[in-house]
Each structure stands twice: as C-alpha cells, then as structure tokens.
C-alpha cells in the first residue's frame with residue numbers, strides 16, 4: 001500500500017478523477033460496501049466532488065446523518081494532500097450545518113487549502129445544493145506526517 005500511496009503524489013490534470021486513498025477507505029474506497037464511494041477531481045488549486053447521500057447514511061428520515069456529511073468532507077480534504085504533496089492527518093475538523101443535507105439530492109463539494117504554516121495545513125470546504133445554495137461549510141487543520149505515522153505500532 002505504501003508504494004501505491006506514494007505514486008498518488010504525481011501531478012494531476014484538471015477535471016480528471018483523483019485516485020482513491022485506498023480500496024477500503026470509508027470515504028472513497030470503491031471496495032468498501034459501507035463507504036461513500038466519493039469521486040473527486042482536481043479543480044484549479046482545489047478539489048471538487050459531486051455526491052449524493054443514500055439511505056445507508058440516513059440520520060433523521062430523509063436527511064443525511066451529520067457524521068456522514070463530516071466523513072465525506074474529511075475525506076475530500078484528504079484529496080488535497082495529492083496536490084500539496086505530503087501525507088497529513090486531520091487534527092481538527094469543524095462543520096457548520098446551515099440547512100439539512102437531503103438523501104437522494106446531488107450536492108457539489110469543494111475544498112481548498114487556505115494556508116500552509118510549517119506542518120499545518122488550514123483547509124476550507126463547502127457543500128452546495130443543485131441550485132447553488134450553500135448548505136454547509138467546513139474548516140480543518142491537517143498536520144503533515146511522515147510515512148512512519150501509518151506504519152508505527154500503537155496500542
């Protein structure tokens with residue numbers, strides 16, 4: 001997995017689907033039956049995804065679970081790392097839920113790097129409905145890590 005991960009940090013063309021983090025990733029892994037199967041493409045300095053939540057991720061009837069929305073946004077941020085060129089992990093994630101995110105409705109999610117300070121990446125994202133109205137916004141702090149972060153043994 002480490003070798004394939006490193007290959008993902010090559011230049012990516014505008015509009016072309018970016019590779020999933022790995023096959024089982026909850027956000028984007030094509031082989032995870034419980035996952036969101038998020039498909040993300042580069043858009044300028046940022047990333048964009050068109051995504052529809054389904055009944056596996058329902059919270060209140062008809063409404064996407066807030067945790068599912070946060071999962072998708074967190075994973076979307078993970079695609080910015082391909083553009084930044086370093087592995088990093090989420091240290092802080094905030095989501096503002098302005099209006100409900102509905103099941104079965106196509107949303108557009110966008111994320112970009114706001115600024116880079118040492119190991120810290122300050123990230124922003126938004127989610128908009130079919131009419132372009134913003135239903136949610138997010139900020140995150142990711143911290144760059146070395147490969148050993150993923151290989152180190154922990155309890």
Ligand SMILES: CCCCCCCC/C=C\CCCCCCCC(=O)SCCNC(=O)CCNC(=O)[C@H](O)C(C)(C)COP(=O)(O)OP(=O)(O)OC[C@H]1O[C@@H](n2cnc3c(N)ncnc32)[C@H](O)[C@@H]1OP(=O)(O)O
Pocket residue numbers: 001002005006021022027074075077078079087088089090091092118119120141143145146147150
């Ligand atoms: C190349 C090959 C690699 C192999 C790859 C294998 C496969 C990988 C597959 C897929 C990956 C991508 C998938 C994306 C999916 C979405 C992302 C996720 O779900 S990530 C999971 C959830 N997150 C965690 O599990 C983090 C848990 N936390 C930690 O491990 C540590 O806290 C860590 C590494 C983040 C930082 O720990 P410290 O000890 O290294 O560093 P400290 O000193 O605590 O903080 C660093 C700097 O950040 C600042 N900082 C911390 N919190 C901050 C905050 N809230 N706001 C601003 N700054 C903050 C601190 O003040 C410090 O700054 P100053 O260096 O002193 O300038």
